[in-house]
Amino acid sequence: MMTSRKLLEQLVAFDTTSRESNLALIDFVRRYLTELGVSCELVHNAERSKANLYARLGPAGNGGVMLSGHSDVVPVDGQNWSVPPFALTEREGKLYGRGTADMKGFIACVLAAVPHFLAQPLAQPLHLAISYDEEVGCLGVRTLLDVLSARPEKPAICIIGEPTELQPVLGHKGKLGVRCEVQGAACHSAYAPQGVNAIEYAAKLIHHLMMTGQRLAAPQYQDARFDPPFTTVQTGVIRGGQALNIVPDDCLFDFEVRTLPQDDAQEVLRDLERYAQHELLPQMHAVNRDTAIRFYPLSSYPALYTAEQSAAARLIALLTGSEAFSTVAFGTEGGLFSQAGIPCVVCGPGSIAQGHKPDEFIAVEQLNACDALLRRLAAWMCQPA
Numbered sequence: 124m125m126t127s128r129k130l131l132e133q134l135v136a137f138d139t140t141s142r143e144s145n146l147a148l149i150d151f152v153r154r155y156l157t158e159l160g161v162s163c164e165l166v167h168n169a170e171r172s173k174a175n176l177y178a179r180l181g182p183a184g185n186g187g188v189m190l191s192g193h194s195d196v197v198p199v200d201g202q203n204w205s206v207p208p209f210a211l212t213e214r215e216g217k218l219y220g221r222g223t224a225d226m227k228g229f230i231a232c233v234l235a236a237v238p239h240f241l242a243q244p245l246a247q248p249l250h251l252a253i254s255y256d257e258e259v260g261c262l263g264v265r266t267l268l269d270v271l272s273a274r275p276e277k278p279a280i281c282i283i284g285e286p287t288e289l290q291p292v293l294g295h296k297g298k299l300g301v302r303c304e305v306q307g308a309a310c311h312s313a314y315a316p317q318g319v320n321a322i323e324y325a326a327k328l329i330h331h332l333m334m335t336g337q338r339l340a341a342p343q344y345q346d347a348r349f350d351p352p353f354t355t356v357q358t359g360v361i362r363g364g365q366a367l368n369i370v371p372d373d374c375l376f377d378f379e380v381r382t383l384p385q386d387d388a389q390e391v392l393r394d395l396e397r398y399a400q401h402e403l404l405p406q407m408h409a410v411n412r413d414t415a416i417r418f419y420p421l422s423s424y425p426a427l428y429t430a431e432q433s434a435a436a437r438l439i440a441l442l443t444g445s446e447a448f449s450t451v452a453f454g455t456e457g458g459l460f461s462q463a464g465i466p467c468v469v470c471g472p473g474s475i476a477q478g479h480k481p482d483e484f485i486a487v488e489q490l491n492a493c494d495a496l497l498r499r500l501a502a503w504m505c506q507p508a
């Protein structure tokens with residue numbers, strides 16, 4: 124029988140940085156499960172260079188619990204590691220390696236628990252899902268959810284094993300990233316009014332976004348479950364112009380909206396589009412018809428909040444022994460699972476404080492605690508839901 128630690132060693136050795144294929148890792152998991160008598164389904168991307176893995180243990184039918192994790196990790200480029208990132212190194216009760224916390228540690232515990240689940244008289248199905256391309260905008264899991272939501276039977280609860288130090292987390296904000304391109308009209312800066320200054324119009328759009336952000340931060344929209352307790356809007360990238368004596372004919376900027384579950388990021392975008400359409404474009408076109416403002420989606424995922432009274436929240440409280448429900452600042456695939464009709468909670472070993480950093484690690488104690496939590500889950504699943 125493979126321990127979670129031994130499995131973690133294997134999983135960390137696959138370089139599954141999001142830009143790489145994850146097929147070697149998926150093949151390893153598929154072979155491991157197949158040898159235990161569990162059949163797997165793979166859902167590939169269009170290029171067939173990556174895949175999600177789905178498997179079911181125990182009885183067929185509706186309901187049951189899904190355990191979900193992503194196989195990809197963030198890059199180590201430019202990071203100063205004191206240990207090899209794609210190998211497991213133990214030091215003083217900590218296991219170092221890229222993905223140990225985010226989130227191969229959880230996947231290792233789940234795989235190590237499979238023989239135990241198989242040995243139990245499960246009264247409900249146990250679903251396993253391993254995705255790709257989570258770190259680049261929760262992209263991969265969408266195709267898996269398309270397949271799963273087309274089926275009559277659905278898991279009743281999903282546990283997303285992102286690192287929360289095994290604390291029960293019920294939600295996080297959603298995110299929308301957008302690129303805006305302003306196409307102006309160039310001219311010699313001595314005749315500035317004859318041109319359309321793309322940077323200045325971009326500045327007006329960015330200012331409009333700042334005003335929107337201020338409005339959404341007003342006390343009546345705040346929600347103390349989140350930190351900061353309101354939807355935030357910010358511009359993170361801007362590029363434009365050639366030289367000071369040329370009126371710039373192009374400017375692009377990227378902005379993001381991080382929304383509370385009750386706010387709609389698309390509404391922020393629609394409001395900006397209306398402002399562009401009705402206020403700015405008429406002024407730009409009055410000078411030059413060949414000017415434009417265009418918007419391109421960059422990435423998005425929905426917010427998550429699962430009610431305290433839900434079956435998912437009650438189960439995770441039981442498993443963790445804690446009702447100190449909280450939210451996290453980072454995004455997960457949970458919002459997409461919830462949209463697909465599978466209520467989610469977030470709970471996994473390790474800390475996000477170590478995620479995405481050099482010398483990422485997970486404490487051995489956290490792996491052991493996750494092994495124990497999964498045994499409690501197996502016992503709970505022997506009773507009908």
Ligand SMILES: [Zn+2]
Pocket residue numbers: 193225226257285
């Ligand atoms: Zn993660």
